Amino acid sequence: MTRFIGRRLFSVLVTLGVLMIVVTFIPNLSPGDPARQIAGGTATPERLAEVTESLGLDDSILQQFATVARSVVTLNFGDSFSVAKGAPVFELVSDALFNSAKLVVFSLAVMVPISILGGLVAAYKKDTWIDRVIVNVGVALSAIPDFVAGVFLLAFLAVPIEFFKVQGSAPAGAGVFQQMQHLLLPVMAVLLVYFGYIARVTRAGTINSLDSDYARTAFMRGLPTATVFRKHIARNALQPTVAVLGTQLGYLFGGMVALEVVFGYQGIGNLIIRAVQRSDYPVLRASVLVVAIIYMIATLTADLIVAWMNPRSRSTIGGGS
Incomplete structure (x- = not known):
């Protein structure tokens, strides 16, 4: 396990180094003079x-790469040029990241149990109408882009029903319930898009576990279905689901750009869009790095959990033995 963790940490560090090189070149690769874009034509x-x-x-x-590396270590990314002129970049990114974290945590709290339960039911009712409904509905929903789902929910829920809020960001000083109320539609959009994907992965893992020798033996011994699922199937069946959730967690933090724009939510994805539009390279660098680091940490955590659940997977995750 120690060697496995060491390999994965080394892979994360190498990826981070490559990312910092790419981020270093962002201003240099922009068309025209980056300084002129920020300062304006009359500067x-x-x-x-x-x-x-x-x-x-x-x-x-x-030297530019060294500056980027130093900013990652010290968390000092300088000041914003245009998104919030003169404000420390770290504060802007921290506030946006906190907002994204609230949306992600609420989304996971709703999406994960419902999706996993759907996959388990589909596997248990394999080849029945229940299985077909769950799979087909999930496939159809997965084909819908998140921003389309957001617009659909706004049109059919927020407009006619006052309880659902158009804006994802709650007013300053809002309580927990009011914040959750404003986040409800974005969370529902995430659920619509991800339910089918996670449910199908859970279903496939569960069916493989149900067809295994240890599951057949447990059923032949007369153990209750609930006991077999809890003690013999769940641990192996949920390994693919854990791996998928780890990779999708990074996307939930930085990839829901269109969804954040639709609901006017001030998350890290929305901040990246504003930084690009206004050529605010310090904010853009910091935001991209933060999202990438979160993605790498989430993937690493998922790999470690899968390795703990199934030691045999350590030879396939990250390569080597």
Whole structure:
């Protein structure tokens, strides 16, 4: 297990290093003069020089990379140029990340139990009409983009029913219930899109476990179905589901850009969009790095959980033995 953890940590560090190289080149690859884009067409030469120095565009690529690496270690990404002029980038990213975390936690609390239960029921009722309904409905829902699901919910729930809120962000000082009320439609959109995918993965893992020798033996011994599921099937059946949830967690933090825009939610995805639109490279760098780090941590955690659930998988996750 120690060697496995070491391999995975090394893989994470290598990926982070490559990502920091890519992030370093973001201002250099933008069309035109990045300093001019930020400062504006009427900026004075002094202002242009100030922005150029702040971005480190006069430094060598190695110096720029060192600056990016230092910002990751110290969490000092400088100040925003245009998204919130003069505000510390770390504060902007922290606030957006906290908002995204609330949406992700609420989404997981609703999506995971419902999706896993759907997959378990479909597997237990394999080849019946219940199984077909769950699978077919899940496939149909999975084909819907999240922003389309969001628009659909706004049109059919938020407009006619006052309880559902159009804005995902609750007013300042709102209580927990009011915040959950504002997040309800975005969470429902996430559930619609992800239910089918997670349910199908759970169903496939459960069917494989039900067809295994140890499950047949347990049933032949006369053990109750609930006991067989709890003690012999769940641990192995849910391994693919855990792996999928780990990879999707990173997407939930940074990939729901369109959904956050639809509901006007001030999450990390929305912040990335605003940073791109306004050429705010410090905010863009920090946001991309934070989302990538969360994705890597989530994937690593999922791999460790799967390795704990099934030691044999350590030879296939991350390669080697």
